[in-house]
Amino acid sequence: MRSRISLIPLLCLASLASAAAGPETATDWSADKAQVLLGKYCNTCHGGKASAGGFNLASIAAADSLTSKQTEWNHLLSRVRNSEMPPKGVPAPTIEDRQAFVLWLETNLRRSACAAGPAPGAWPMRRLNRDEYSATVRDLLNIQVDASHGLPADGAGGEGFDNAAETLFISPIHAEKYLEAAKEALEYGAKDPKSRAVFLIAQPGNGTTPEQAATKILDAFVPRAFRRPARPGETERYMALFRKALLRGDSFDRSILLTLNAILISPDFLFRREEPNAAADPVLASDYAMASRLSYFLWGSMPDKELFELAEAGKLHAPATLTAQIERMLKDGKSREFTERFVSQWLGTRELGRDIKPDEKLFPEYYDAEIQAAIRYEPVLFFQEILAKNLSLLNLIDSKFSILTNKLSKFYGFTIKEATQQPKVLNLPEGTHRGGVLNMAAILAVSSYPQRTSPVLRGKWILENMLGTPPPPPPPNVPTLKDNHAGSPALTLRERLEQHRADPTCATCHNRIDPLGFALENYDVLGRWRTEEEGKPIDASGQLPDGTKIAGTDDLKKALLDRKDIIIRNLTSKMLGYALGRGLTLNDSCTVDQIVTQLTQNDYSSQTLIKGIVLSMPFRYQPRARTATITSKKP
Template sequence: MRSFFFPFILTGLLSAEEPGPPVEAVVNLVEFYCVDCHGGGIEKGGLDLEALLERPLTGHSDIWEKALLRLDTRQMPPPDEERPDDEEYQAIVAALSGQLDRAAKKSPQVGRGETLRRLTRTEYRNAVRDLLGLEVDVSELLPKDDSSHGFDNVTVSNLSPTLLNRYLTAAQKISRLAVGNAPASPEGRVFRLPPDRTQEKHVPGLPLGTRGGVLLPHTFPVAGTYEVSLRLTRDRDEMVEGLYEDHEVEVLVDGERKSLMPVSRPKGRKDFTQVDANLKCLIEVPAGPAELGVTFVAKPPKLLENKREPYDASYNRHRHPRQSPALYQVSIVGPMERSEMQPFGVLAETGLSPEDERAAAEKILRPLVRRAYRREVDDEDLVRPLEFFEEARGEGFQAGMEAALAAVLVSPRFLFRVEDDPEGLPSGTVYPLDDFAIASRLSFFLWSSLPDDQLLDLAAAGQLSQPEVLTREAQRMLMDRRADSLVTNFADQWLHLRNLDSIAPDLRLFPDFDDNLRQSFRRETELLFETVMREDRPVVDLLTADFTFLDERLAVHYGIPGIYGSRFWRVPLEKDSQRGGLLRQGSFLAVSSYANRTSPVIRGNWVLETILGTPTPPPPPDIPALDDSVVSAKLPMRERLAAHSAKPACATCHDLMDPIGFALENYDAVGRWRSFEEAVPVDSLGGLPDGRTFQGVEPLIAGLAERPDLFARALTEKLLTYALGRGLEASDHPAVREILRGAADNDYLFSELVLGIVRSQPFTMSQTR
C-alpha cells in the first residue's frame, strides 16, 4: 500500500509548478486518508477537504494552512487510524507548503492591523521613561489592557471618554514631575505588600544584615522634606504578628539610611494596636527618581527557623505563623517643605537660562516632540504645545513647560501609533511602509517603547528600510538593555507568567506556598528566557536547558541543596535532574493547575498551544468541568478524566491533550516532584500527537526536541503576532516558513527568528483597506 501511494507524492512534487487546485500529491493524500472523516459532506473538525480538491487553492488557503499544520505536527490522521509513514509525511508537507508559498508569492497578501493603535500601559510607561527619564508606576494611573491572541497590544484601538480622562490626569502628573514643579499641596502614595509574603529573609537590593520589607522605586517631584509612615502586618484581631521581642526598622533612600525607628513589644495586649502608630519619620531628599527601602535590622537566626526546614513560609497565623514582625504598608506624603536645591528633569538637563522664555521653551520642546511623535517635526507641530506654554507661563517658566509637556503627552500623535495608507492606491494594494513606520514597529517590538534618535535619524535619511541597515539596527537594539522588554512584556504574556499573580493554591494542601515562591517561579523563567536571548542560543534550549536559576526559596521548594540567600544563581543540572527547561519549572506547572490538584488537560493544551502552536478548539458549551461530586475525587486522575471525557465530542481533543499532560503528572499543583499521590504511585504514562507513548517528562521533552522546527515555528508565530499587534492570517504563514528556512541552518538561534521577522513582508509592508 505504501508503494502504491508514494509515487503519487513524487508526481505531485514534480508537477507543482503553478498555483491552482491542490497538486496531485495532496489529492491522493486526502482521498486515501482523509475522506472518511473530511469528505462527502462530512465536516468533522469543521473541514470538508474533499469538496476543495477541485477548487483553486488560493481561495481556500486558510483551510489548507490548517491542514498543513496538522500534518506537519503528525496530529492527523489520528493515531488510531491508518497513517502515512514519516517519509510520506515529509513529502506531502513539502508539496503542500511549496504550493501555498508559490501562490503567496504570485499574489502577495500581507494583512494589516488597525490604522490607529493606542499605546498599551506598558508601552506608555516605557515611552515616558525614554522621553523624560521618569520611572512612573502606570498601574496607579491607567487601567489594565485587555488581551487578544495572547497579548495586550492587539485590542488597543479604542479611547473611551473615561480612559481619556485617565490619560489627562496621568499627563498632568507626569509633566509636573518632569519639570520639578511642586504640587499645590502635599501628595501621597500608598504601597501595600502582598499579605502572603514571608519577610524572614533578606530582600534583594536592600543592605545585607536586613530582612523583609520592600524596595520601592519612587520619584520625588521636588527636593524637600517628605513624611514616610509605616504600618505592620496584623492578624484578624488587629494584633501585630510576630512581635515577640523588640526590633528596629530602617528607612533608606538609594541605600543611604535616613531613619532608624524602634519597634517595641508592648507590655499589655491592649497596647498591641498602637505599636505602629508612631512609625513615622521625616526624610530630606533631592528631587528625582530614587529607590526607597524599608526593612528590618536582622537578628541572629533561631533554632525555630532551622526546625522549619524545608518549609520556608512564615505568613500564616495558624500553620506558619510569622516569627518576626512584617511590613504591610508604606505611605509617602510630601513635600512637607521644599528645599532650594536644583530641580531635576528636562529643565535641569538642558542647562538653559529662561531669559528668552519662549525661545528656551521651543529649544526644549523640539527634540522632545520629535521623539514623542516618532517622526520629523515642523513649526506646526509646536504650535499647540507653545500655546499651552504661553497660557500658563504667567505663573512661571516651569508652569508653562508643565502645560506644554502635558499637551504633548495627551496628543493623539503620542498616544496612538498611526499607519495611514498612501493616497491614491486601490483597495488591497500591498505597499512598503515608510521608514518612520518601520522605526516605530521595530522599537515597539524590541523595546516596547519609542524609537531612539539613531533610528529616527536613519528613518529621516530614508536608510532604515534598506535590509542591511534594518538588520544592523535590530542587532544593536537586541543588545540594548531596553530589549529586556522582550522578557518582561513578551515572555511574561507568552508563557502566562502574569497569571502567577492570581494563583492561590489550597493552603490545606500546600501550606508553605507564599508570595516569595510565586515571585521566584516568575524570575526563574524570566532568567532562562533572558539567557537564551542574551547569549543567542538555539530556542529549543528553552525546553532542554541543562541549567536553571535558583534562589534559596526556590531551591528549598525543589529540594536542591547548597543554594543560600536571596540572589539567583545559575545552577548546572545533572542529566537525571527533575529540573531544567520550561516544562519542569514551577511557573508553568503552577499556572497550569487548579488550586487543589493538577490538570493534565490544561498542561497538555498549554504544550500544544505554546510549544507546538496547535491549540485545541474550545470545548462545546454543554460540557461541564470535572466535578468531584459527579466523578469521585478518590479515583486516580486518569480514571477521573476518562469518565469525564467519554463523550465522542470530547475525545478528539482529549486524545491530543491528555497524554501530554499525564507525562507531567510527577509534578504536583505547585511544581514539586512526587512519586506517589494519596499513597498511590503516580501514573505518568503519556504520549505525543504522533502516537508515541512513553513514561514521564524526560521522553516528552526529548520527543519535542526532536523537531526543533515545530517549536521554532510556534515561537516565531507568537513573536510575529506580538510584533504586528494583530492575529496572524493565512497570508502570514508563507512568511513564517521563509523565516524558519533562513534560521534552520543556524540551529534556530533566537536572533535568527527576530531578524527574520523584522525583514519579513508582514513586518515591513502593509495593505490598503
Template structure:
C-alpha cells in the same frame, strides 16, 4: 468550501491541491507524477471519502476521472491549516488503522509547502495592522522612562489592557472618555514630576505587601543582616521633608502578628539608615500585654530626600535566635496565625507623604532631559524661543517623527498662557502636559499612501518601521540613533536594519521582551492570581510565587542576552535558583535570596527547561490538584502550535472524587472521555498532559498521589508514546521546527500587534528554515521577523 477542506483527510487534501494547482492538466516530467498521488489517496483517503460514507461531503470514489468537476477553487488559508496538521502528524488520526510512513509525510508536506510558498511569492499577503493603535499600559510606562527619565507606577495611573490573541498590545484601538481622563491625570502628574513643579499640597503614595508574604528571611536588594520588609523605587519631584508611616501585619482579630518582645525597624534611603523604629507589646505588671492594637500607631518619621529617583527600604535588623526544637521540619512559609504563625512581626503597609518645607526641584536626570536650554532674558520672546527648542526635541521623540510648526502651535499656546502668570518652568510643565495627551503621542498611526489603491501591497515608511521595531524589541519609542536613520531613509537597508536589531537586542531595554512578551506567552502573569489550597500545599507563599516567576524570566533572558538557540528553553541543563526555590525543588547547597545559574547536568533533579518550571506547572493546575487537560492544552497551544478545537457548548464538568473512594485524575478523565462530545478534544490534550503528572500543582516532584503510584504514560498527537517529561521533551525535539515555528508565531503576533493569519504562514516558514542554519539562535528569529513581508509591508484598503 473552506469548512469542507478543514475537515478532510490531509493526504487527500494534498492530492486535491495538486489537481487544482496544476489545473487538472497532464503533468510534465519536471512536475510530480500523478500516479503516485492517486495511489496515496487510494491508500489513505478513500476509506472515509467514498460514496457509501462521504466524510465532510467529499466522495473520492472514481476521483481520477471527474475530480476537476468537483473542485471550483482552492483556499490558501484552508491549505495552510492542513499543512500545520500534516506537520504535526495529526492527520490521519493516530488511531487510524493505516497511516503514511514518515517519508510519505515528508514528501507530501514538502510539496504542499513549496507550492504555498511559491504562490505567496507571486501574490504576497502582508496582512494589515490597525491604522491607529494606542500605547498600552506597559508601553506608556517605558515611553515615559525613555523620554523623561521618570519611573512611574502605571498601575496607579492607568487601567489594565484587555488581552487578545494572548497579548495586551492588540486590542488598543480605542480611547474611551474614562480612559482619556486617566491619561489627562497621568500627564499632569508626570509633567510635574519631570519638571519638579510645586504642588499646592503634599501628595503621597501607599505600598501594601501581600498578606501571604513570609518576612523571616533576607529580601534581595536590601542590606545583608536584615530580614523582611520591602524595597520601594520612587521618583521624588522636589527636595524636602517627606513623612513615612508604617503599619504592621495583623491577624483577623486585629492583633499584630509575631510581636513577641521588642523589634527594630530600619528606614533606609539608597541603603543609608535615616531612622530606626522600635516596637514592642505594651508592658503590664505581669509582663507583655496582648493589647497591641496601637503599637504601630506612632511609626511615623519625617526625613529629608533630595529630588530624583530613590530606593526607600523598610526592613528589620536580624536578631540572633536559637534553632527551633520541633519534631518536624519547620515550614518555609510563615505568614498567618491560623496555619503558619509568624515568628516575628512583618511590614504590611508603607505610606510616604510630602514634600513638607519644599526646597526646590534640584538637579535630576528628568530636569536635565527637559531643560536643554534656558532663556537668557525674561522677555516673552526669548522664553518662547527656548520653549520651542525644548518642545521640538521632546516632541520629535514623543511623536516618533519630525516636528512641524503646526505640531508646536498648541503646546506653545499653553506655554504662553502659563508663562504670563507663573514663569518659565511652570509654563514648560503645562506645555509638556499638552504633549503627553496629544493623539500623536498616545497613538501609533500608519496611513496608506495617497497613491495606493485598495488591495495594493506597499512597503511601510522608514519612520513607521522604526516605531514597529522599537515597540517590538523595547516596548518603547525609537531612540535618537534609530530615529535619525529613519529620517534619512537608511533604516530600510538590509545591512543597516540587521545592525540596528543586534544593537537593540544588546541594549538593556530589550529586557521588555522578558517581562512583556515572555510573561504573556508563557502565562507568567497568571501567577499573581494563583492561590493553591493551603491545606494541601502548606509551604506555599508569595515568596515562592515570586521565585517561580523569576526562574522562568531569567532562563528566557539568558537565551536572549547570550543569543542562544531557542531550543534551550526546552532542553536547558541549567536553571536559575535562589534558596527559597531550591528548597522547594529539593536541590541542596543553594543559599541566599539572590538568584544564580545552577548546573543540573550531573544530577537528575527533574529540573531544567520550561516544562519542568514550577511557574508553568502551577499556572496550568487547579488550586487542589493537577490538570493534565490544562497542561496538555498549554503545550499544544504554546509549544507545538496545534491547539485543539474549542469545546462544544454544554460540556459537563469533570466529576471530582467520590467520598471514601480513591479515584485518580487519570481515571476521572477516562470517564469524562466516554462522552463523545468530550473525547474529540480530550483525546488530544490529556495524553500530552499526563507526561507531567509527576509534578504536583505547585511544581514539586512526586512519585505517588494520595498513596497511588503516578502513571505518567501518554502520547503526543502524532502517536509517539511518552511516559515522562524527558520523553515529552525528546518527542518535541524530534521535530524542533514545530516549537520554533510556534514561538515565531507568538513573537510575530507581539511584534505586529495583531493575530497571525494563515496567509502569514509562508513568512513564518521562511524565518524558521533560515534560522535552522544557525541552530535557531534567538537573534536569527528576530531578524527574520523584522525582514519579513508582514513586518515590512502593509495591505491598502
C-alpha cells in the same frame, strides 16, 4: 468571537505522528469531499434560496474559489472551527469529520494565500498599551515612576497579546485618565533635576526670553514625543498655547508644563500611527516608522537617541543596520520589557498570582514573596538568557541550565553551592528531571487547578502553547470529576479519567490531551517532584495517539523534540504576531515558513528568529493604501 486565523492546522496533531511530518501533511480530503459535507450540513440554511446570515454556498462553489473567495472561506473556516456552525440542535458532522475538514481547508487556504509569496499585510494604527505608555513616559521624561497606574488594563487580541491593534482603541474614560496620568508624570519630572535636564532643557534667564526658552524646549520635545520630525506649523500651535498661559499670568514652569501636557494627550503621542502609503504597491516603511517598530518590539518603548539619529540619517532600512541594532537592543536592559511581556503572555504565566492562585491552605509554601518572584521570573529570565547569548531555541524544550535563586533551587530539591539570593544561571544537576520550560514551577502551576493537578489542563497547555494546536473546547454538559466520596474505594485521577476515555465521544479529544499531561504527574501544583499521590505511586505513563509510549517527563521532552519544527513554528507565529501587534493572516504564514527555514539552517539560534522577523516583509513594509486598515469583522 474574534476571527483569528490560526496558522497551524488545528488537527495536524490529530495524530501526533502526522504532525511530525509538518502541517502540510495531507488528509484524504478533497474539494469534492468538502462540498459533500457542506451540502449535507449547511444546505438547509445556506443553499438554494436560503442565505442565512447573508451567506450562500453558491458563492464558494466555483473550482477556483479557494483563491478567488478567500474572505468567504475564511469566515466559514472560523465558524466551523469554533463549532458555531451548524448551530446547535441540527445535525452536525462528527468531531473527526469537522477536524479533518478544518485541516483540509486551512492547508489549502494557506497554500493559495502563499502562492504569490509574502505580502506586507496591514499595519494598523494602535494606541500605546498600558505598559508601552508607562515605558514611553519614563523614557521621554526620564522619570522612575509608573505613570500608567491609573490607566485601565488592556485586553488581549491578535495572537493573544495585549499590544494587538485590534483591541487598542480609546474610550472617553481613557481620555480623562490620560490627562491625569500626564499631569502627574510631568509634575513629578519637574521636581527632579535629572528629569528636567532631559525635557525642560531651557529656562528664561540671563538674556533668554520665556519665548526663546519655550521654543527650545518644544523644538526638542515634539519630535521625541511624536517619534517623528515635527510637521510645519505643529510646534507653533503648541507655542500659541504656551503664550496664552503666560499671558494669563501663569509662571513659566506652569505654562510650559501645561503645554507639554497637551502634547502628551495628543493622538500623535498616544497612538502609533504612520503616514499612510498612497502608492499602488507596498513600500518600505519610513526610517522613523522603523525606529518605532523596532523599539516597541524589542523594548516596548520609544526609540532612543541612536535610533532617532539613524532614522534622521536615512539608514534605518538597510538590513545590515537593522541587524546591528537588534544586537545592540537585545543587550540593553530595556529588552527585559519585551521578554517579560512576550513570555508571560505566550506561556500564560502572567496569570499566576492574578487569575490563577494555588490554594493558600494546601500550598502555604507558595505564599512567600521571594519564592513567588523567583517562580514568576524563571521562564522570563531563561528566555532572556537564550536571547542575549543567542542560544538555541530548543533549550525551551530541554536544557541543561536554568535561572534560579537560592530559594527556588532548594524548592526544587537541589543543593547547588553556587546559588545566591539573586537569580543566576545555574547548571542543573544530572537526573533531576528539570530543564526547559515544561518543568518550571510557573508553568506547572498555571496548568493546574488551585487545589490539584490536572493532566487535562497540562495536556491542553502543551497543545496550545507549545504546539499551537489547542484542543477544541469541551462540549457542554461534560460531567465534572467528582471527588471521591466516603465508602467507595479511592480512585486516582488517572483511574477516573480512564473511565471517561473509555467513552469514544470523550476519547476523540482526551486521547490527544491526557497522555501529554499525565507525563507531568510527577510534579505537584507548585511543580515540586513527587512520587506518590493519595498513597499510591504516581503513574506518569501514557500513549500518544500515534502509539508512541511515554513514561514521564523525560520521554515527553523527547517526543516534543521529535516535533521541534512544530514547536518552533508556533513560537515563530506567536512572536511575529507580537512584533506586528496584530492577528496573523493566512498570507503571514509564508513569512513564518521562511523564518522557520532560516531557523532550521541556523541551529535554531534565537537571534535568527528576531532578525528574521525584523527583516521580514510584513515588519518592514507598508501595504498599499487599500489594505492599510483592519478588515477583520468585530461582532
